[in-house]
Amino acid sequence: MTVNRRSVLLGGCLAAGLAGGVGLATRLSSSTETGLTERGQLLDWGAPAPHQALIALDGLSPGHPVREEALRQLASALRYYPAQGGLALGHSIFPSPATRPRGLTLMPAFPGDVLESTQTHGDALLQLGGAKAGTLQASVAQVLAGLSHWKVRWQIQGFRTDQRETAGRALARNPFHFTEGLGNPPGTQGDLRALVRDGHGEPAWAVGGSYQVVRTIRLATTLWDRDTQEEQERIMGRRRNGQWLDGTPATARADFSADPHGRTTPLDAHVRRAAPDPLNPPPLVRRSYNYEHAQGESGLIFTCFQSDLATGFEAVQKRLEGEAMSKYLLTVGGGYFFVPPAGEGWVDALLEPR
Ligand code: HEM
Structure with missing residues (x-):
């Protein structure tokens, strides 16, 4: 990391942040691509809500006398939420590896990351979508009021700019002024990349769910905007x-x-590192939100879904090490989570055997 990047990206804004979210959907449709009928909320690849709140929660430790009550409370938190919403589970919520999705770990720090514990991990991640930032805030307060057994670890709110749909893909514009979402598969083809299926070696309750990665990435927009458009491209x-x-x-x-030799598209360009082989695009679906804090910090709440973390996010993240864009980025938070399939079957997976 250069001194320049440190001063720009670390300067002044490391206070615990309110940041922002993911697109959500309560619509639970059956999948034509995988034959799965019970996919989880959040796993809908259409245009997501224009605003989103992500709220990471910590709960009661395994063995606590009212843990089951707390888990049922979490399961019903979004039952009456009128707009789009969903839930994902963190590594620390599972009492034993026997029922945990096998690839679910704590998100490690990758080279260059400066993960803040006040913005990273969590037992669970609640995600609420809304048409407007203000009404979303009110919904967050309402949902949190019903979660007496849970405490907020961190939260962030985000928005999608210039949201539109092209060729079956939900597109938006990121804070670097670029169109995002084109590399995603169209329509329900996202299911093949993102959903856990029978035969993947996962616990039975997890079939139809998905590994979700969240990375709160601070962007050095002032530095970026000093480059010409051609350099940025x-x-x-x-x-x-x-x-x-x-x-x-x-x-x-x-x-x-x-x-x-990278004369037209440099070898260290983002998309070339992310997906070097056009015939084998990385098996993940991205859905990110922009964020902006009052202190002037802005960035991307990068989110992706995949059926396997090693071949999905982690393989791409490794290839991106040393990409030309890295000096403009600083990842400060996020986590690895697992979006359960529809229903409340996951609650039993979290209860210790009696
Ligand atoms: C803040 C940082 C980032 C920015 C500004 C950014 C921006 C973009 C843009 C503009 C595209 C091209 C349009 C599109 O396909 O959506 C793209 C593609 C892509 N990015 Fe990122 N990205 C960022 C971080 C990441 C991270 C952390 C990963 C995963 C580790 C990632 C993975 C990908 C992949 C897989 C593609 C699609 C490549 C393809 O299939 O052609 N990006 N990104």
């Missing part, structure tokens, strides 16, 4: 509107093999 590997640097249209896939 070479760092990203796409034009701001999503078109590839070799002229391939935004919704098609570029063929980097015609540019082995």
Whole structure:
């Protein structure tokens, strides 16, 4: 990390942050791609809510006399929530590895991360969507009022700018002015990348669920905006509107093999590192929100869903080490979570055998 980046990204704003969320949906449709009928809330790949709150909660330790009551309280927290909402579970909520999704660990710090404990991890992650920031805040307060056994570990609110749908993909504009979402698969094809299925070696209750990664990434927007648009596009590997640097249209896939030395699309460009092989795009679905704090800090609440963390997020994150964009980013929080399938079957998985 350069001194420049440290001073820009660490400066002044490390106070515990309110930040922002993910797109959610209460609609539970059956999947045509996987045959699964019970997919979890949140796992809907259409346009997400324009605003979102993420609230990480800590609960009662295993063995506590009212733990079951607390878990039932959490399960019903969103039952009457009128808009889009969902829940995901953290590593620390599971009493034993026997029922935990096998890849669910505490999110490690990756090279360059400065994870703040006040913005990272949690027993559970509640996610509420809303049309407006103000009404969303009121909903958050209402939902939290019903969670007497839980305490807020961190929360963040986010929004999606220029939200639209193109070729079956939900798109938005990130704080670096670039179109996001084009690399996602169209429509319900996201299910194949994101949902746990029979035969994946996961506990039976987890089938239809998904591993969710949240990364609160602070962006050095002032530094970024000093670069020309052309420089920014070479760092990203796409034009701001999503078109590839070799002229391939935004919704098609570029063929980097015609540019082995990176003359057109530099070898350290974000999209080239993220997805070097156009025939094998990374098995994950991204859905991020922008955030902006009163202190002037802004960034991306990067979120992705996958059926396997090692081949999904972690493989991509490793490839992104040393990418040209890294000097403009600082990851300060987030966590690994698991979105359970619909219903309350997960509650039993969290109760210790009597
Ligand atoms: C704040 C940091 C980030 C910014 C500003 C950013 C921005 C972008 C943009 C503009 C695109 C091209 C359009 C699209 O396909 O959505 C993209 C693609 C992508 N990004 Fe990021 N991204 C960031 C962080 C990450 C992280 C942390 C990961 C995963 C570890 C990631 C994984 C990907 C993947 C897999 C693609 C699609 C590549 C493809 O299939 O063509 N990005 N990103």
